[in-house]
Amino acid sequence: MKKASLTFLLFLFFASLSAQSINDKIYPSNTEVVNPIRKKTFNNEGQCKERIQGGNPQMINGYQVFNGSMDGDRQVDPQIAVGGGYVLHGTNSGLIIYDKKGKFIQGVSQNCFNDGIDPKMFFDIHNKVFVFDLWWYYDKAKTKPVNVSVSESDDPRGAWNTYPISRTEEVDGGGIGYSKKWIGYSYPGGEENTFVLKMNEAKAGKPATIYHFKGSLGHPVFMQDAIDDLYFFSIESKNFVIRKVTEDADGKPYAVVVSRKPHQLKNMTYPPQSDQKGTTQKVSSGDRNPKNVVFQSGHIWFSQAVNVDNRSAVQWHQINAKTGDIVQTGIIGNVDTNYIQTTIAVNKKQDVLIGFQEANENSFISPRFAFRKKKDKPGAIREIVSVGEGKGAADGVAWGDYSGSIIDGDNLTDLWTIQSIANEEGKGETVIVKVPFKK
Numbered sequence: 001m002k003k004a005s006l007t008f009l010l011f012l013f014f015a016s017l018s019a020q021s022i023n024d025k026i027y028p029s030n031t032e033v034v035n036p037i038r039k040k041t042f043n044n045e046g047q048c049k050e051r052i053q054g055g056n057p058q059m060i061n062g063y064q065v066f067n068g069s070m071d072g073d074r075q076v077d078p079q080i081a082v083g084g085g086y087v088l089h090g091t092n093s094g095l096i097i098y099d100k101k102g103k104f105i106q107g108v109s110q111n112c113f114n115d116g117i118d119p120k121m122f123f124d125i126h127n128k129v130f131v132f133d134l135w136w137y138y139d140k141a142k143t144k145p146v147n148v149s150v151s152e153s154d155d156p157r158g159a160w161n162t163y164p165i166s167r168t169e170e171v172d173g174g175g176i177g178y179s180k181k182w183i184g185y186s187y188p189g190g191e192e193n194t195f196v197l198k199m200n201e202a203k204a205g206k207p208a209t210i211y212h213f214k215g216s217l218g219h220p221v222f223m224q225d226a227i228d229d230l231y232f233f234s235i236e237s238k239n240f241v242i243r244k245v246t247e248d249a250d251g252k253p254y255a256v257v258v259s260r261k262p263h264q265l266k267n268m269t270y271p272p273q274s275d276q277k278g279t280t281q282k283v284s285s286g287d288r289n290p291k292n293v294v295f296q297s298g299h300i301w302f303s304q305a306v307n308v309d310n311r312s313a314v315q316w317h318q319i320n321a322k323t324g325d326i327v328q329t330g331i332i333g334n335v336d337t338n339y340i341q342t343t344i345a346v347n348k349k350q351d352v353l354i355g356f357q358e359a360n361e362n363s364f365i366s367p368r369f370a371f372r373k374k375k376d377k378p379g380a381i382r383e384i385v386s387v388g389e390g391k392g393a394a395d396g397v398a399w400g401d402y403s404g405s406i407i408d409g410d411n412l413t414d415l416w417t418i419q420s421i422a423n424e425e426g427k428g429e430t431v432i433v434k435v436p437f438k439k
Helices: 003-015 199-204
Strands: 031-034 036-039 056-062 061-066 080-081 086-093 093-098 104-108 117-124 129-135 144-151 160-166 175-178 182-186 194-198 208-213 230-236 239-247 255-261 275-276 279-283 293-296 297-308 311-320 326-332 338-346 352-360 363-372 402-409 415-422 426-437
Touching: 031 160, 080 117, 080 129, 080 199, 080 415, 086 117, 086 129, 086 426, 093 255, 104 338, 117 175, 117 402, 129 175, 129 199, 144 199, 160 279, 182 199, 182 230, 182 415, 194 199, 199 208, 230 255, 275 338, 275 352, 275 363, 275 426, 293 311, 293 338, 311 352, 338 415, 352 402, 352 415, 363 426
Parallel strands: 311 338, 338 402
Antiparallel strands: 031 208, 036 160, 056 061, 061 426, 080 086, 086 093, 093 104, 117 129, 129 144, 144 160, 175 182, 182 194, 194 208, 230 239, 239 255, 275 279, 293 297, 297 311, 311 326, 338 352, 352 363, 363 415, 402 415, 415 426
16 A cells, blocks of 8 residues: 555544543444354464475574575565564465474465464463454455454464454454453554454453444554553554453453653654665555564654654654653664664563664665663664675555564563564575573
8 A cells, every 4th residue: 555545544543532531531433252263273284285485594694594485586575583482473375383493384375264464473471372363355255354363372283263353354464462350453444443352251262342443543552561461563654552342340341541641753644655676666664653562661662764854764663651751762773774674672681682674775775683671771782783785676656664673482581582584586485593581
């Protein structure tokens, strides 16, 4: 979708909620019960054709790196989740399980999980399950389900339950998040742009009650603190807005504004498209809206691509989740290059990993990351690390759409990222990187 059109839609989505005050309670506008599609194993007991991709573990610049999907197009849309001793990887071409050393375990296409594209995923560190969604906009029945799949344990090779939640007015893939109690999803299109369901129902494979809310509550957050409430974050005009879904005395969920604060940041416009070596074809740099948001130690963290001196740069933030005040902000930018398609991960000690890609007139799209430790100066990062170099120019504007960065759900200290890299044909392959931190 063109950025201008998506921006207009987002304006419409947020308009109905922009007047919501701190004390207003927004209850679900609709509820429904959805029955799951259960599979006894990840590959449906061998009935799903195996998809073998990636592996090849190696050390690059001192870090463990291995390949993920290698058969992507320009919109590979890479994601990972880490827990139970495994790395679950998803793209627009399918799903793969590796061990944490990069050894291939199993792989399937999306049709093994009721089909779809635009995967988003996480490992729920509280309930010890994997969760991902696939948006199936081209189904024959025209119900356009969002397929929310939940493993029954921390072993992704085992049983899964997929909840096909019909969203006929959705116009693009959405964002997913979780808390100790809830799974949340938000998306562009229609009037009801957010839904939540209870994690305990989904983990048990029971019929799940889906609670739909009018308007978008924002991007669902990865709630790494052990609390029931599910937070949502959005950029609305010149404000950072934090909402949450909680429950009343009767156990009914409702949404409430936690804070609405002017961000007063200089660099908040959408990034320009990025140049590539040897061609006039520019590629998408992402956008200022975060692709994942993390709640850790009472703070909300996210990164975004923004325009700094007519280049795409990465900007990241730590925000007090109670007050909405910015604790620190940092910019990763350079007048000679573009940093694009960013995501963030934060561990229990508040160490931070920021994943992104680099592209400019003298290079092809290449994977990068940077990190900081809590003790570092506010807003500062350590050196940018290269974990590969692109080899060819993409032939269109669309590129990747996003990347993935995530906490290790087993030790809560190591951080991981997955980034796209352009192969000789300019297609999107992927690299998965482990960034260890001391406990």
